[in-house]
Amino acid sequence: MxxxxxxxxxAVELKQQISEYLQEKGYEVVxxxxxxxxxxxxxxxxxKVAMAVKNHEVDLGILICGTGVGISLxxxxxxxxxxxxxxxxxxxxxxxxxxxxxxxxxxxxxxxLDLAKMIVDSWLEAEFQGxxxxxxxxxxxxxxxxx
Ligand code: RB5
Numbered sequence: 001m002x003x004x005x006x007x008x009x010x011a012v013e014l015k016q017q018i019s020e021y022l023q024e025k026g027y028e029v030v031x032x033x034x035x036x037x038x039x040x041x042x043x044x045x046x047x048k049v050a051m052a053v054k055n056h057e058v059d060l061g062i063l064i065c066g067t068g069v070g071i072s073l074x075x076x077x078x079x080x081x082x083x084x085x086x087x088x089x090x091x092x093x094x095x096x097x098x099x100x101x102x103x104x105x106x107x108x109x110x111x112x113l114d115l116a117k118m119i120v121d122s123w124l125e126a127e128f129q130g131x132x133x134x135x136x137x138x139x140x141x142x143x144x145x146x147x
Pocket of ligand 1: 010
């Protein structure tokens, strides 16, 4: 599985640590973020990862900024993207099972490395359950079509 990862200047170290963690687990990781401590505007990497998911260059995306909020908001502007911000594993798991999220976001100023790994594992291991949830996810897509 191929995962696109993106970040801003607040999350360079955590992005690198999570990338290594994923690679050790056998995932292919594509870096769309910054590796510099210079200020970097999170909408740039949020959009890049979202477009990579939308265009099937990668299977799923992971985004990290200070809180995970701004970068997920940017990603959610791309049609077909369902990005969730999580600071604990339960929401990460349910967001995949019920909402079929295709991008996970979290904050480098909010979660430490061990918790981030737990969030990532819960999200990647969960599977969309379809059924009644598919109808609701389709209703979200319908909102996009009405814009
Ligand atoms: C950068 O200072 C900070 O605003 C950004 O990393 C993020 O937390 C925005 O949502």
